[in-house]
Amino acid sequence: MDCCLIAGAAGGIGSRLAQRLAVEGRRLVLCGRNELALQALADSLLCDCKVMVVDLVQGTQVADLYKTLAEQDWHVDGMAHCVGSIALKPLHLLSEQEAREVFEVNYWSAFHLLKGFVQQRLAVRQPGAAVLTGSLVVNAGFPGHEAIASAKSALVGLMKSAAASYAAKGIRINCVLPGLTDTPLASRFLATDAAREKMAALNPLGRVGCADDIAAAQAFLLSSDAGWMTGQTLTVDGGQSGLMAPAVAVRPAS
Numbered sequence: 001m002d003c004c005l006i007a008g009a010a011g012g013i014g015s016r017l018a019q020r021l022a023v024e025g026r027r028l029v030l031c032g033r034n035e036l037a038l039q040a041l042a043d044s045l046l047c048d049c050k051v052m053v054v055d056l057v058q059g060t061q062v063a064d065l066y067k068t069l070a071e072q073d074w075h076v077d078g079m080a081h082c083v084g085s086i087a088l089k090p091l092h093l094l095s096e097q098e099a100r101e102v103f104e105v106n107y108w109s110a111f112h113l114l115k116g117f118v119q120q121r122l123a124v125r126q127p128g129a130a131v132l133t134g135s136l137v138v139n140a141g142f143p144g145h146e147a148i149a150s151a152k153s154a155l156v157g158l159m160k161s162a163a164a165s166y167a168a169k170g171i172r173i174n175c176v177l178p179g180l181t182d183t184p185l186a187s188r189f190l191a192t193d194a195a196r197e198k199m200a201a202l203n204p205l206g207r208v209g210c211a212d213d214i215a216a217a218q219a220f221l222l223s224s225d226a227g228w229m230t231g232q233t234l235t236v237d238g239g240q241s242g243l244m245a246p247a248v249a250v251r252p253a254s
Contacts, residue, residue: 004078004222005029005069007056007113010037012183013133014082016215021222022047029069029076031056050074056083056109066116070123078222079117079130083109086185088144099147106151111158114173118166127170131221132159133214134177134233139241152177156233163231172230174221179237181209204239 004021008014009030018028018041028049030038038051052068054061069076085105087098110132121128134156137149156175163173180186180199190196190208200207217236220226235241 002075002077003027003029003069004080005031005076005113005117006080006082007031007109008082008084010034010041011082011084012185012211013178013181013214013218014080015041016211017080017082017218018045018049020212020215020219022049024219026078027074029074031065056113057104059108059112059115062112062116066120070120075124075126076117076120077126077128079113079128080218080222081110081113081130081132082218084133084135084185085148087147089147090144091146094147099150102147103151103154106148107154107158110155114158114162118162118171121171122166122169125169127172129172129222129226130174131218132156132173132175133218134159134175136177136179136235136237136241138177138233139235159233160231167230172221172226174226174229174232174234176214176217176221177233177235177237177241178214179203179209179235179240181211181214183211202240203237204243207238209236209238 004026006014006018006028009018010032018030021028022045025047028047029052030042030049031052031054032038033055035053042049042051052065054065056062085102087102114130117130132155135152137145138153138156159173159175182190213236217234
């Protein structure tokens with residue numbers, strides 16, 4: 001892989017993915033809105049990397065991003081969408097504006113990033129691999145998740161159709177569906193030991209996910225080891241969306 005673009009690289013999952021790919025010696029483009037956090041991450045990585053400040057929900061900015069990278073001879077053949085938000089309200093309390101904002105962050109950022117990635121891969125007639133970030137809530141109903149479940153479900157639909165459209169060109173597109181993961185984004189759900197224990201007890205494997213659980217799955221889907229996988233959702237949630245949690249506490253899986 002010549003170069004991998006990580007969108008939302010300053011976040012908990014994006015930064016851990018960057019660390020994994022840096023160890024493999026890949027060139028990285030670190031994207032997001034927080035320039036200071038992105039630069040701090042870049043300074044910590046022992047690899048060739050570039051920081052690009054961009055509002056990922058703005059299609060023109062994303063298009064300009066890919067154009068600039070191409071002009072600088074940074075050929076992006078891998079893309080990881082590590083962007084998300086958490087907004088929990090039941091439908092009767094959810095405003096249209098709130099729902100639209102959730103779609104902007106979670107769906108439209110993926111739409112713009114994936115469209116630009118596919119366009120530049122087609123322009124150079126070369127294969128590539130992209131991974132999007134969904135959520136376990138597309139597989140199971142969770143109360144109060146109407147907005148985020150809708151947006152992430154739309155993202156999965158985008159992934160599947162795009163994977164079918166470009167498979168013959170060697171462009172692989174997959175999606176990771178994380179469960180509750182210990183990142184700054186989820187900090188309000190894990191603010192106390194009691195809250196953490198409660199969330200862990202709801203999970204069949206008896207623990208909350210960590211950023212590396214998700215980053216490992218993303219790195220796999222971007223690698224040649226996943227070279228015969230496209231259009232797939234890889235659920236990384238401790239079994240929560242498909243299994244019943246045990247009735248008694250279990251030792252957390254190592």
